[in-house]
Amino acid sequence: xxxxxxxxxxxxxxxxxxxxxxxxxxxxxxxxxxxxxxxxxxxxxxxxxxxxxxxxxxxxxxxxxxxxxxxxxxxxxxxxxxxxxxxxxxxxxxxxxxxxxxxxxxxxxxxxxxxxxxxxxxxxxxxxxxxxxxxxxxxxxxxxxxxxxxxxxxxxxxxxxxxxxxxxxxxxxxxxxxxxxxxxxxxxxxxxxxxxxxxxxxxxxxxxxxxxxxxxxxxxxxxxx
Amino acid sequence: xxxxxxxxxxxxxxxxxxxxxxxxxxxxxxxxxxxxxxxxxxxxxxxxxxxxxxxxxxxxxxxxxxxxxxxxxxxxxxxxxxxxxxxxxxxxxxxxxxxxxxxxxxxxxxxxxxxxxxxxxxxxxxxxxxxxxxxxxxxxxxxxxxxxxxxxxxxxxxxxxxxxxxxxxxxxxxxxxxxxxxxxxxxxxxxxxxxxxxxxxxxxxxxxxxxxxxxxxxxxxxxxx
Numbered sequence: 001x002x003x004x005x006x007x008x009x010x011x012x013x014x015x016x017x018x019x020x021x022x023x024x025x026x027x028x029x030x031x032x033x034x035x036x037x038x039x040x041x042x043x044x045x046x047x048x049x050x051x052x053x054x055x056x057x058x059x060x061x062x063x064x065x066x067x068x069x070x071x072x073x074x075x076x077x078x079x080x081x082x083x084x085x086x087x088x089x090x091x092x093x094x095x096x097x098x099x100x101x102x103x104x105x106x107x108x109x110x111x112x113x114x115x116x117x118x119x120x121x122x123x124x125x126x127x128x129x130x131x132x133x134x135x136x137x138x139x140x141x142x143x144x145x146x147x148x149x150x151x152x153x154x155x156x157x158x159x160x161x162x163x164x165x166x167x168x169x170x171x172x173x174x175x176x177x178x179x180x181x182x183x184x185x186x187x188x189x190x191x192x193x194x195x196x197x198x199x200x201x202x203x204x205x206x207x208x209x210x211x212x213x214x215x216x217x218x219x220x221x222x223x224x225x
Numbered sequence: 226x227x228x229x230x231x232x233x234x235x236x237x238x239x240x241x242x243x244x245x246x247x248x249x250x251x252x253x254x255x256x257x258x259x260x261x262x263x264x265x266x267x268x269x270x271x272x273x274x275x276x277x278x279x280x281x282x283x284x285x286x287x288x289x290x291x292x293x294x295x296x297x298x299x300x301x302x303x304x305x306x307x308x309x310x311x312x313x314x315x316x317x318x319x320x321x322x323x324x325x326x327x328x329x330x331x332x333x334x335x336x337x338x339x340x341x342x343x344x345x346x347x348x349x350x351x352x353x354x355x356x357x358x359x360x361x362x363x364x365x366x367x368x369x370x371x372x373x374x375x376x377x378x379x380x381x382x383x384x385x386x387x388x389x390x391x392x393x394x395x396x397x398x399x400x401x402x403x404x405x406x407x408x409x410x411x412x413x414x415x416x417x418x419x420x421x422x423x424x425x426x427x428x429x430x431x432x433x434x435x436x437x438x439x440x441x442x443x444x445x446x447x448x449x450x
Contacts, residue, residue: 049371050329062314066328068293069320076313088301089287095294104275107332146274 005030008044008055010037011209012118012178014110015067015102016054017171022071022164024202026078030056038123067102071164083164093158097150097165101172105143110172112136117179118214137181144187147173151193162197170197174206180217199223230255233269233280235262236434237343237403239335240292240327241279242396247296247389248281249427251303255281263348292327296389308389318383322375322390326397330368335397337361342404343439362406369412372398376418387422395422399431405442424448 007023007030009016023030035044035053048055048065056070057063064070075084084091113136116128147169150157157165173194176182184191197203207221232248232255234241248255260269260278273280273290281295282288289295300309309316338361341353372394375382382390398419401407409416422428432446 050325052329064314064317065321066324068324069317072320073313073317076316088298089289091301092289092294092298095297096290099291099293100275103328104277 004060006033006057007031008033008035008047008053008057010035010053011211012114012175012214013037013053014106014168014172014175015052017174017206018067018102018164018168019054019056019070019074020205021167021171021202022074022083024205025083025167025200026074026080036122038119067168068098071098075164083162083167085161085163086159090159094163094165097157098168101165101168105169105172108139109136109143110175113179113181114175118211140176140181144182144190147193148187148190152189157193166193166197170194170203171206174198178209178214178216178220180220195223229285231258231282232256233258233260233272233278233282235260235278236436237339237400237439238262238278239331239393239397239400240277242399242431243292243327243389243393244279244281244295244299245430246392246396246427247299247308249430250308250392250425251299251305261347263344292393293323296323300389308387308392310386310388311384315384319388319390322382323393326390326393330394330397333364334361334368335400338404338406339400343436365401365406369407369415372418373412373415377414382418391418391422395419395428396431399423403434403439403441403445405445420448 005028007016007019009020009032011034020032035041037053040051044055045051047057047063050065052066054067054070055063055065056073064073072084075081084094086094112132116132116136120126120128147157154160156162157169173182177194184194198207210216230253232241232244234245234257236259245257260266262278265276269280270276272282272288275290277291279292279295280288280290281298289298297309300306309319311319337357341357341361345351345353372382379385381387382394398407402419409419423432435441
């Protein structure tokens with residue numbers, strides 16, 4: 001494929017990473033445009049008034065905002081789509097887990113960690129609150145126990161086929177892993193699931209991400225961790 | 226239709242109201258099961274481990290959790306479905322706005338207001354924080370300006386047909402209106418849009434909702450306000 005497509009993203013935005021994984025899995029050709037949540041950008045607000053990421057510009061004329069709208073659009077319009085397949089009930093289960101990560105995990109774990117460790121620092125130079133970080137890491141345990149249980153049931157999070165649920169979970173978890181926040185030895189089934197998805201070609205670009213001034217954990221890019 | 230279906234909901238949960246509107250619009254026969262966000266309910270957690278509302282039990286054997294998964298499932302499986310219709314691009318626009326309300330509006334406006342005014346009181350008896358309420362009401366202005374602009378462009382929020390975007394927006398706004406928080410005279414196009422959707426038969430059940438100890442605003446159930 002050779003479209004002029006662009007994804008407006010932020011390297012440590014999990015919702016952006018979900019779409020990067022999905023686009024790369026289907027071998028879309030696209031350019032990444034960097035945005036930073038702590039910088040107001042009037043040109044970007046003209047494209048997406050909510051100001052949130054990601055935004056996908058396909059072929060210069062189609063503009064889609066938000067990870068759920070983009071991911072559904074890609075599944076609807078890609079001839080080889082297979083990440084939201086199966087019966088309506090199966091699709092409902094994929095969407096339930098996608099929401100679990102995009103919503104519950106993000107607000108209970110991902111956003112507080114990102115805000116304390118990165119956004120606050122760049123926005124105002126303020127120190128991270130250790131109380132907020134401790135609460136988020138404690139919340140994370142429940143999520144990892146559930147993920148570990150899911151990964152132990154099947155090949156993938158929903159049944160035997162890779163789906164958007166795996167990409168959403170992996171996208172969110174990859175940010176925590178960037179910070180070295182995951183006690184992988186406590187969650188062996190989740191660890192093998194993550195190693196499997198991390199080894200896919202579509203994951204490669206994420207593993208070479210580096211945010212200036214924020215160093216990834218030593219094992220972040222290792223496939224055997 | 227005569228299925229044994231149940232919707233687990235909370236009267237002032239906007240996500241639950243979105244599904245109540247959609248089910249009523251398609252004339253599904255269903256029973257409401259009340260839950261209260263401040264009460265832990267192990268039986269309910271066995272159905273939906275995330276603990277969030279709504280959850281739809283269809284015909285006693287299908288269980289779907291979360292407003293997005295449920296709303297997509299209803300559209301996929303209802304013969305007369307028409308609330309997520311049109312081209313993929315049009316559907317992406319409906320989903321973008323649905324996300325705007327389910328996510329952005331909810332976390333910036335709806336949840337803080339509900340938490341301060343209702344959840345905190347029932348959970349711990351604590352007083353509402355006037356600072357948090359003021360911030361949420363100030364955030365609401367941006368949302369209402371945008372809604373007013375959208376309502377002024379077309380018959381409905383996305384084009385000329387009623388869609389899930391209208392139901393999601395109306396569900397969230399109906400909670401604010403329950404509390405009498407909306408300065409309708411400042412947003413005339415949004416007000417006529419809301420009056421139009423409020424007059425639909427599917428809206429009726431919402432207008433007779435009463436949460437014990439929390440009285441709705443005087444105009445809440447009026448069709449001409």
